[in-house]
Amino acid sequence: MEGPNVLLPGMKEVNLSEEDEGGLDLLAVNGEGGEAESGFNWRLCLIGRFIQSGSLDFLSMQQTLASTWKPGKGVFIKELDNNRFLFQFYHELDIKRVVEGSPWYFNRKALIISRMTQEGNPRCIALDTLDLWIQVHDLPIGFMTTTVLKAIGNYIGVFVDACPKNFMGIWRDYMRIRVRLELTKPLKRKMRIRQSATEWVWVNFKYENIPTFCFVCGLLGHSERFCPRRFDTPEEEIVQPYGDWMRTPLRRPTKLIGAQWLRT
Numbered sequence: 520m521e522g523p524n525v526l527l528p529g530m531k532e533v534n535l536s537e538e539d540e541g542g543l544d545l546l547a548v549n550g551e552g553g554e555a556e557s558g559f560n561w562r563l564c565l566i567g568r569f570i571q572s573g574s575l576d577f578l579s580m581q582q583t584l585a586s587t588w589k590p591g592k593g594v595f596i597k598e599l600d601n602n603r604f605l606f607q608f609y610h611e612l613d614i615k616r617v618v619e620g621s622p623w624y625f626n627r628k629a630l631i632i633s634r635m636t637q638e639g640n641p642r643c644i645a646l647d648t649l650d651l652w653i654q655v656h657d658l659p660i661g662f663m664t665t666t667v668l669k670a671i672g673n674y675i676g677v678f679v680d681a682c683p684k685n686f687m688g689i690w691r692d693y694m695r696i697r698v699r700l701e702l703t704k705p706l707k708r709k710m711r712i713r714q715s716a717t718e719w720v721w722v723n724f725k726y727e728n729i730p731t732f733c734f735v736c737g738l739l740g741h742s743e744r745f746c747p748r749r750f751d752t753p754e755e756e757i758v759q760p761y762g763d764w765m766r767t768p769l770r771r772p773t774k775l776i777g778a779q780w781l782r783t
């Protein structure tokens with residue numbers, strides 16, 4: 520039996536103090552950012568998980584997302600853990616388009632993504648927010664300003680962007696804002712806005728392309744049939760303050776069969 524200190528033939532005894540000197544400086548080797556030759560570049564990496572866990576066909580998921588995204592410079596997808604994936608892109612344009620186009624779906628499960636903001640362990644990136652486009656309805660005309668939209672966005676979650684088309688054209692039924700939602704917080708249905716000294720109005724929110732959410736607790740990621748609240752509330756006391764009306768109707772792609780003759 521060989522103990523831990525036995526040197527096998529051909530092995531050199533390591534002088535511990537030598538190890539402290541020299542060493543490999545990844546920054547110096549690869550330049551700032553530490554991009555390795557393998558093509559790994561954390562700046563072009565997304566980490567993702569699917570909102571509902573459960574079994575997943577990794578091969579089919581890769582095929583589906585790649586063919587949906589069609590990244591010009593390609594994408595490399597790696598499974599890091601159970602329901603945690605790394606998406607390596609090779610151009611800023613590709614990753615930007617995927618981030619801005621979220622949410623993406625595979626088998627009707629939404630993908631929760633986050634860009635890496637610094638080099639680190641991709642397993643430690645929090646995946647607990649989702650960016651969505653939200654329609655703000657019933658906003659009085661005088662309140663249709665970017666400042667008001669920002670305040671509304673920050674009430675719903677964290678304001679990310681406003682639709683550039685909000686202020687185009689003569690009349691719009693609603694304003695669109697992009698908001699970062701925290702998955703641990705219930706969705707907001709409406710907001711009270713003071714119009715004058717005595718008058719308040721309600722503005723209502725409709726969520727575009729929203730994943731499954733619970734009509735009982737308002738959280739994303741499960742339906743009311745699977746709400747944990749069912750276990751500690753008697754059936755007759757269960758109410759559903761949330762509902763389907765918070766979704767915008769699915770946009771069906773319009774076939775532009777008459778486009779060449781239509782004037783705009």
Ligand SMILES: [Zn+2]
Pocket residue numbers: 733734735736737738741742743745746747748
């Ligand atoms: Zn619930």
